[in-house]
Amino acid sequence: MxxxxxxxxxxxxxxxxxxxxxxxxxxxxxxLAGNSAIAQSRGAGAGAQRFVAVGNLLGFQLKHFFPEKTGKEFEETTLLKPLAANRNQLTVYRGLDHGLRGGHFAVHTFLSGLLHHESKNRTDGNVTIDQFIADEIGNQTRFPSLTVGSEGGIHGGCQLSWTKSGVRVPPITGPAELFDRLFVAxxxxxxxxxxxxxxxxxxxxxxxxxxxxxxxxxxxxxxxxxxxxxxxxxxxxxxxxxxxxxxxxxPKPQAPFDKPADKNTVEDLPMLYELIALALQTDSTRIATLEIGGSFLPQHLGINKSYHGLSHHGNNDESIGYLVTLEQYQIEQFGKFLTRLAGIPDGEQTLLDSTAVLFGSGMGNANSHTNSDLPIILAGGGYATGEFRKVPSKGPGKVPLCNLFLDIAQKMGVEKDSFGTSTGRFS
CATH class of the missing domain: 1.20.58 (Methane Monooxygenase Hydroxylase; Chain G, domain 1)
Incomplete structure (x- = not known):
């Protein structure tokens, strides 16, 4: 016995x-209840590589997003116009995805390339690129990473970030909570x-x-x-x-302003970006994610429709027009975030120079529930090419999105030769 x-x-x-x-x-x-204290000396973490990923739950209108002309001479589409001031600081990619199907139920694969329920026997599970990097370098700051999002909206709350143990990282749900984490002892x-x-x-x-x-x-x-x-x-x-x-x-860094109040997902977005910028500037973390989820309410942009309902537009011109309006708002705030980082000194360069900023979605076309041909923008941190790059989306030359993620990880100092479904480093 x-x-x-x-x-x-x-x-x-x-x-x-x-x-x-x-x-x-x-x-x-x-x-972890806080952010890395601003070391009393200047330049804490100056020049260190950082990573931010911004995900949208319902995708973008691809006809209004992707240019026709590749290279540096790409035209400014309706949805890229808000990024005109940041044009030379970013790269737009087309043809990248994870080769998955599942519609709304595959959006959580955006940063991992793997469906949660199909990753049980993998050593790293469906770990997302932010947590993959945080596992290697996150011990250098108070927060190995920050996950910001909403627990409201369709199909549950924010599912952008997952650990290799198969655990969803619960999000910080508003500017008030994020402010407390960063600045309140x-x-x-x-x-x-x-x-x-x-x-x-x-x-x-x-x-x-x-x-x-x-x-x-x-x-x-x-x-x-x-x-x-x-x-x-x-x-x-x-x-x-x-x-x-x-x-x-x-000690935590001193707050630069009074604690903000939570309003709604639309009006909170600029403040969330500002607080993430401060988290990077204070070297409180070097990795952050932000998901714009189903709780993003068009009513706060003067559109009396539901975001999810609009995404199933059936090629209705009025619905597409509303979607373009709210997507322009999201991209405009992203552009302001890039401009903010570009204005913050970081040693001999700017914080944007030190930070790879990913923007996109795990949904390609929400109207048809496809997870292919994902809208991808990468800015700063080694990706300031000012180009539109189109890669093969089918056939033997197809490039997995995870190849680009592996490139990001290696630029961050992660000495690994694979990530998710990668077949090599993106070049």
């Missing part, structure tokens, strides 16, 4: 550990509670680790492989817990 594995006891322990995983990976955005009571939580979590991890290590001596090769994966998860949690402990006593 003593030589047999008490599988029920192990499963219960494992569940305890796995329940901790969704909480602890969210240290990447929530449990915890009260002494909260600090004391977190110390107790850290101690308890450390104790639980020690117990789980000891039991798993003991079990590893008595299992077959198949179970040994499962335990190895489990050990990897434990190490990830331990790393994040250690990071939280390191930053718990470090």
């Amino acid at each position: 003593n030589n047999k594995i008490n599988r029920r006891r192990f499963v219960l322990r494992s569940i305890a550990g796995s329940l901790a995983l969704p909480g602890l990976p969210s240290l990447m955005s929530s449990a 915890d009260s002494k009571q909260v600090q004391a509670r977190k110390v107790k939580e850290n101690s308890l979590q450390e104790s639980i991890l020690d117990s789980i680790h000891d039991e798993a290590r003991s079990l590893s001596k008595r299992v077959n090769s198949e179970d040994k492989a499962k335990l190895d994966e489990y050990f990897s998860s434990i190490r990830d949690v331990e790393k994040r817990l250690k990071l939280r402990q390191i930053w718990s006593d470090q």
